[in-house]
Amino acid sequence: MNDNLFDEIDKYKKDFPKIDKDLDYIKKYEFNFYQKFAIFLELVFIFIGIILGNVFPACQQNGIYNSVCKSFNFNILLAIITWFVGFIIALFIFGLGHIIILLNMLNHKNK
Amino acid sequence: MKNTKYNSWYCNATFITNFIIVITLINIIMSHSLAVKYNIGVGNIIRSILNHNFIYLVALVYFSMIKTNIGKKYFNFINLIYIFIYVFMVFTSFLSIFQSFDINSIINLLLNSIILLYMIYTFLNDTRYWKEFKLNKIPFDEIKNEWYFYAMCFLSTIILLSNLLTITDFNLAILSIFDSIYIILFGRYIYLYKNYEDNKNTKIIKRRNKTNE
Numbered sequence: 655m656n657d658n659l660f661d662e663i664d665k666y667k668k669d670f671p672k673i674d675k676d677l678d679y680i681k682k683y684e685f686n687f688y689q690k691f692a693i694f695l696e697l698v699f700i701f702i703g704i705i706l707g708n709v710f711p712a713c714q715q716n717g718i719y720n721s722v723c724k725s726f727n728f729n730i731l732l733a734i735i736t737w738f739v740g741f742i743i744a745l746f747i748f749g750l751g752h753i754i755i756l757l758n759m760l761n762h763k764n765k
Numbered sequence: 766m767k768n769t770k771y772n773s774w775y776c777n778a779t780f781i782t783n784f785i786i787v788i789t790l791i792n793i794i795m796s797h798s799l800a801v802k803y804n805i806g807v808g809n810i811i812r813s814i815l816n817h818n819f820i821y822l823v824a825l826v827y828f829s830m831i832k833t834n835i836g837k838k839y840f841n842f843i844n845l846i847y848i849f850i851y852v853f854m855v856f857t858s859f860l861s862i863f864q865s866f867d868i869n870s871i872i873n874l875l876l877n878s879i880i881l882l883y884m885i886y887t888f889l890n891d892t893r894y895w896k897e898f899k900l901n902k903i904p905f906d907e908i909k910n911e912w913y914f915y916a917m918c919f920l921s922t923i924i925l926l927s928n929l930l931t932i933t934d935f936n937l938a939i940l941s942i943f944d945s946i947y948i949i950l951f952g953r954y955i956y957l958y959k960n961y962e963d964n965k966n967t968k969i970i971k972r973r974n975k976t977n978e
Contacts, residue, residue, distance in 0.1 A: 667840040712816035728860035
């Protein structure tokens with residue numbers, strides 16, 4: 655079989671990194687208020703994305719070019735944009751929480 | 766006989782991927798040019814046509830990436846992102862059933878679910894996560910590689926037929942045919958990759974048996 659492309663991919667491809675240890679670290683990690691709030695906010699944004707995708711649906715391919723759209727699709731692009739914005743905001747708050755943890759640790763060390 | 770069969774264009778991964786790139790480009794350009802021809806507003810183009818072309822844009826980036834050295838090196842990572850995108854697509858087609866309940870949306874959900882399963886079964890099989898997340902315990906092997914591909918071809922043909930029955934415009938009929946060709950070619954690409962992995966594994970097993978003897 656002519657598989658030059660797959661041969662090359664097989665030659666160069668890297669496997670995934672191990673995540674067992676990372677998962678254990680996450681399980682032991684204690685979240686503070688800001689980080690818990692960030693996770694809650696991310697969940698809220700996921701639901702908002704689903705609602706917006708349903709409220710502003712996209713027209714199905716065949717109906718786009720007609721004057722009246724008869725069948726609709728869930729608006730995945732709007733949902734993904736909402737999830738992305740939510741993720742950035744949640745990440746910012748989560749990072750803020752992590753900085754507060756680090757500052758607290760420094761404060762305890764200095765005492 | 767065997768050589769001619771395996772030298773056919775549909776067994777050549779490079780040709781299939783090039784063909785997919787061309788088909789996705791035609792699809793994207795054609796749907797946009799049709800939008801201009803039918804005087805569709807900017808809002809509608811952004812909302813509906815970008816939504817329809819979303820998966821083609823992703824496919825275009827994916828198949829262009831695997832042609833580069835970086836794409837080949839991070840092939841598994843790119844596949845994982847593509848699988849995540851198909852999770853979104855399954856989710857979308859599930860919610861689309863609530864938007865408009867018809868045979869097309871149900872078959873779309875079925876088709877996207879099969880593509881997602883097929884991608885997980887094929888692209889994660891050779892990776893560390895296959896054992897780490899105990900995916901080998903899920904009975905993916907119950908369905909053969911050929912049957913996943915045939916199921917994709919069958920469902921895309923049904924979608925094409927139902928589209929052709931409702932379409933009155935020649936340009937839209939061509940667009941629907943290209944949609945189906947893309948799905949069949951994408952299925953063929955996954956099929957060829959799985960075939961390649963299986964052949965590689967059987968070669969390794971044969972070599973091991975020979976050394977043991």
